[in-house]
Amino acid sequence: MNGLIPTEEPRRMRGDGFWRKTWAMLVKEFIQLKRDRVSFIMIVTIPLVQLLLFGYAINTTPRDLPTAVLLQESSDVGRSILAALKNTRYFKVTELPRSEAELDRLLASGKVLFGVEIPANFERDLRRGDMPAMLVAADATDPVAASSALSALGRLVQTALAHDYAIPQAASAPFEIRTHARYNPAAKTELNIVPGLVGTILTMTMxxxxxxxxxxxxxxxxMENLLAMPITPIEIMLGKIIPYVLVGFVQAAMIIAIGVFLFGVPMLGNLGVLAALSTLFIATNLSIGYTFSTVAQNQLQAMQMSIMFFLPNILLSGFMFPFAGMPTWARWVGEALPLTHYLRIVRSIMLKGATVTDLHYDAAALAVLMLVAMTIAVTRFRRTLD
Amino acid sequence: MNAGLAKADDGRDVVIDVQHLTKRFGGRAVVRDVSMQVKRGTIYGFLGPNGSGKTTTIRMLCGLLTPDEGTGTCLGYDIRTETDRIKRKVGYMTQRFSLYQDLSVRENLEFIGRIYGLAKPRAAARAAIKRLDLSGREEQLAGELSGGWKQRLALGACTMPSPQLLLLDEPTAGVDPKARREFWNEIHALAADGLTVLVSTHYMDEAERCHEIAYIAYGELLVRGTVAEVIAASHLTTYVVSSRNAGGLSALGHELEHKPGIDMVAPFGTSLHVSGRDAAALEAAISSYKTRGDLEWQRSEASLEDVFIDLMSRAKDNFQ
Structure with missing residues (x-):
């Protein structure tokens, strides 16, 4: 026992040693950081992955906007315009509806952001110089995406016609583009941003x-005590998620109410549907958070994982930048994020009055994401201390 | 009560019956080839130094760890495949306080009552509070209780669902002597009601309060039986030396330590315990000191502590 106390009184430095003690603390923190392998790796990977991901994915000039073209007449001019649309990078003709009703449905469901309608007798009127009107319906819930594409459209059609049919490229076009900015005619940014914020805020908090x-x-x-008790991983998970569904519901109600009453966002759709799908979205995010919790070894790692997940949700979901502007791979990443689907849901319901039928794809996607997260969480949950 | 509980020779149920349990962490065997049997209603003391594998063994018994080798049953259920059933009937008190610090005493107990599916968790919690003498503290947060009260609460929590087996991992570490005594009285009362208790400790006085003990060191179970059996089996001869001049004892201790025939010298207040495995060699080693006038030699029975320290040093020799 005599060995415990040093035989010689150790030499001590003079003074209070402010910097020395700070140094001691600093060295300790570095050692602990180094021990936590996962956190250590994330120091490098978070900035690297996120920078590369967003650097390549984000593009404010939208491209490949999903567009529906409704040809009310079968004419060379119509086909030529269709070909021109297909040849640009701005638009991507994904649907050829047969009726206006069908076109409306496509827009309401968010399957397309643009609807171009060539009315009957368009070619005849054009050749006669009667200034026929081409109808363009744009989903203006995202004003940024809509406006730049609209300005491109006029030029595009005129060039196409001049080239193909020697229809003179006069100072003014021989036709009229009658634009109808649907759902957000005044192109007010807050109508787009506020519903989006519902989803963003919920993602972060949940x-x-x-x-x-x-x-x-x-x-x-x-945890040791909990594991020694007769309770299963599913019971633990549900017991930990459900209280926060309620919390999330209160938050969602608060944000939506403020959006409607303070920012004047319309509420065209069914409030019940919005509440139900918001609950699904809340549960999905809670499940994903819970999954991180079962994978992470400590709270720091869990926080880092959440941030790693939160950033793409903001940047690749269509919240900050038009979804349609991103390259295909980035859109696939976006499809795997709950916020992408919820943004479509909340914007469609509030601004377009969409119904459940319009939204079944996004609702199903949320449900799938939730179940995948829960499955991972339950299988990853360590039932023993091995 | 349970299907398929084996009977011991004296006809009592064997509650814990495990053979050749081995557990490795990162290639290092923490528990090696441990076999033990515990009979119903026994207070079974599990002794050993820190890091000897006591906690690991207990965790294997209640399904918190899966053994790498070995088989066994706890309450008749397989410790590998039927851990869910074991958990329902075992009360496990962890070494570190593991109830929710930010819940009150009552809330913690009600939580446990609900998990174990008690019909009236509130009433059960109220009864437990009364039984534990925690009345007046039920609304206090568990984290604010003192060490002794925390330990009482933890014991109350694991006995509340009326388990058939209690696994207590160093329940009295850091608890004052009075609280320790009360705790042991409680354990004896529980055992008298037919509850089986496996309790790990490194306090020797607590070992003597157990019906049976097992001593584990370096992951191996070295000896088991009643206290008397364990002492007898050690074949240790011990002398107690006291001196008129207390200061000289320390020097004497150093001197004796290295003599052949003397395996252990330990100071106990104003006296030294000098022990050896070979009685004749010990006598020879101390004969010259026995005649010294300032020393008083007295033959005594080895204490449990002497036995364990001896066992440990022998085990250490085996592993090095």
Whole structure:
């Protein structure tokens, strides 16, 4: 026992040693950071991955906007315009509806952002110089995407016609483009942003609530007790998620109410449908947060994972930049994010009055994401301390 | 009560019956080839130094760890495949306080009552609070309780669902002597009601309060039986030396430590315990000191502590 106390009084530095003690603390923090391999790796990967991801994915000039073309007459001019649309990078003709009703449905469901209608007798009127009107319906819920594409459209059609049919490229076009900016005719940004914020805020808050839930139990030592009790991983998960569904619901109601009453966002659709799908979205994010919690070894890792997930949700979902502007791979990434689907849901319901039938794809996508997250969480949950 | 519980020789049910349990962490065996049997109603003391594998063994018994080798049953259920059933009937008190610090005493107990599916969790919690003498503290947060009260609460929490087996991992570490005594009285009362208790500790006085003990060191179970059996099996001869001049004892201790025939010298207040495995060699080693006038030699029975320290040093020799 005599060996415990040094035989010689150790030499001590003079003074209070402010910097020395700071140094001691600093060295300790570095050692701990180095020990936490996952966090250490994330120091490099978070900026790197996110920079490359967003650097290549984000493009404010939209491209390949999904467009529906309704040809009310079968004419060379009509076909020529269709070909011109197909040849540009701005538009991507994805649908050829047969009726106006069908075109309206495509727009309402968000399958297309643009609808171009060539009315009957367009070619005849054009050749006669009667200034026929080409009808363009744009989904203006995202004003940025809509406006730049609209300005491109006029030039495009005129060039195409001049080239193909020697229809003189006069100072003024021989036809008229009658634009109808649907759903947000005044192109007010807040009508687009506020519903989007519902989803963004919910993503952030919900992730954090559950991302720490399991790691917290492990770090506080309560997990050992919990595991020794007759409770299954599914019971633990549901018990941890459901309270926050309620919290999320209150938050959603608050944001939507403020959006409607303070920002004047319309509420064209069914409030019940919005509530139901918002609940689904909330549960999806909580499940994903919970999954992080079962994978992470400590709270720091869980937080980093949440941030890693939160950023693409903001940048690749169509919240900040037009979804249609992103390259295909980035859109696939976007499809895997709950916020992408919820943005479509909340904008469609509030601004377009969409119904469940219009939104079944996005609702199903949310449900699938939720179930995948829950499955991973339950299988990843360590039932023993091995 | 349970299907298929084996009977011991004396006809009592065997509650814990495990053979050759081995557990490795990162290639290092923490528990090696441990076999043990615990009979119903026994207070079974699980002794050993820190890091000897006590906690790991207990965790394997209640399904928190899967053994790498070995088989066994706990309450008649397989410890590998039927952990869900074991958990319903075992009360496990962790070494570190693991109830929710930010819940009150009552809320913690109600939570446990609900998890174990008690019909009236509120009433059960109220009854437990009364039984534990925690009345007046039920609304206090568990994290704000003192060490002794925390331990009482933890014990109350794991006995509340009326388990058939209690696994207590160093329940009295850091608890004052009075609280420890009360705790042990409680354990004896529970055992008298037919509850089986496996309790790990490194306090020797607690070992003597157990019906049976097992000593584990370096992951191996070295000895088991009643206290008397364990002492007898050690074949340790011990002398207690006291001196009129207390300061000289320390020097004497150093001197004796290295003599052949003397395996262990340990100071106990104003006296030294000098022990050896070979009685004749020990006598020879101390004969010259026995005649010294300032020392008083007295033959005594080895204490449990002497036995364990001896076992440990022997085990250490085996592993090095």
């Amino acid at each position: 992730l954090i609530y559950t991302a720490l839930s399991v790691t917290r139990e492990i770090e506080r030592g309560t």
